[in-house]
Amino acid sequence: xxxxxxxxxxxxxxxxxxxxxxxxxxxxxxxxxxxxxxxxxxxxxxxxxxxxxxxxxxxxxxxxxxxxxxxxxxxxxxxxxxxxxxxxxxxxxxxxxxxxxxxxxxxxxxxxxxxxxxxxxxxxxxxxxxxxxxxxxxxxxxxx
Numbered sequence: 001x002x003x004x005x006x007x008x009x010x011x012x013x014x015x016x017x018x019x020x021x022x023x024x025x026x027x028x029x030x031x032x033x034x035x036x037x038x039x040x041x042x043x044x045x046x047x048x049x050x051x052x053x054x055x056x057x058x059x060x061x062x063x064x065x066x067x068x069x070x071x072x073x074x075x076x077x078x079x080x081x082x083x084x085x086x087x088x089x090x091x092x093x094x095x096x097x098x099x100x101x102x103x104x105x106x107x108x109x110x111x112x113x114x115x116x117x118x119x120x121x122x123x124x125x126x127x128x129x130x131x132x133x134x135x136x137x138x139x140x141x142x143x144x
Contacts, residue, residue, distance in 0.1 A: 023056030028117075030124050030138030032066055037125065037137045038087050045069040045136045047101070049124045050143070058114045060092075061106040062124075070130040073099040080113070081121035084139050091122065099126075 032047035034040065047066025053059070064076070076099055082088035092107050103126075109117065116122055117140065125137035 023054065026053045026055065026118070027051070027143040028053060028140050029143040030064075030140045032064070032124065032126065032136040032138040034131075034136050036084075036123075036139070037131070037134045038085060041131050041135055043068070043070055043131065043135050045126075045128075047126070047136055047138075049138060049140065051140065053109075053114070053117060055114075055118075058109045058111070059106060060109055060117065062104065064101070064103040064124060064126070066101045066103075066126055066136060069126065069128050069135055071128045073101075073103075073126050074129055074132070075099070075127040076103055077125060078140070079123050079125065081116040081119075082123065083121060084123075088121075088123075091116075 028051040030049040032049060034043040034045055045066060045068045047064060049062060049064040051060060051062040076094040077090035078092040079088045080091050091113055094103055098105060120141055122140045123137055124140060125134040128135045
């Protein structure tokens with residue numbers, strides 16, 4: 001009985017260690033440009049998004065910076081699923097009080113959201129009063 005308990009503990013420790021070994025933190029980025037909006041916009045605005053995604057916990061953390069917009073940001077979102085050149089519904093709206101550059105936040109994703117993100121089907125965009133559908137946009141992709 002004592003040997004069986006030790007074996008059970010050893011198997012449990014191995015399972016925990018194996019799960020941690022397969023977890024990965026992926027670094028993501030997006031170049032935010034008016035030419036990436038659909039349809040493309042004319043603006044001097046630009047920016048970038050830097051993010052990390054933990055594949056075990058499904059935690060997405062981000063920091064987006066921007067400048068040169070036609071006015072203050074009125075909205076910002078992660079959208080998906082959509083490839084480059086297509087629009088999609090918002091997946092993560094940024095709260096109105098967090099729109100000033102830099103935009104920072106984090107969110108735990110669902111399994112479906114995580115799959116779309118990791119398959120390059122999410123984009124980030126920032127909206128303004130003059131460009132209510134979005135002024136700058138970038139597809140979220142691995143940083144390497």
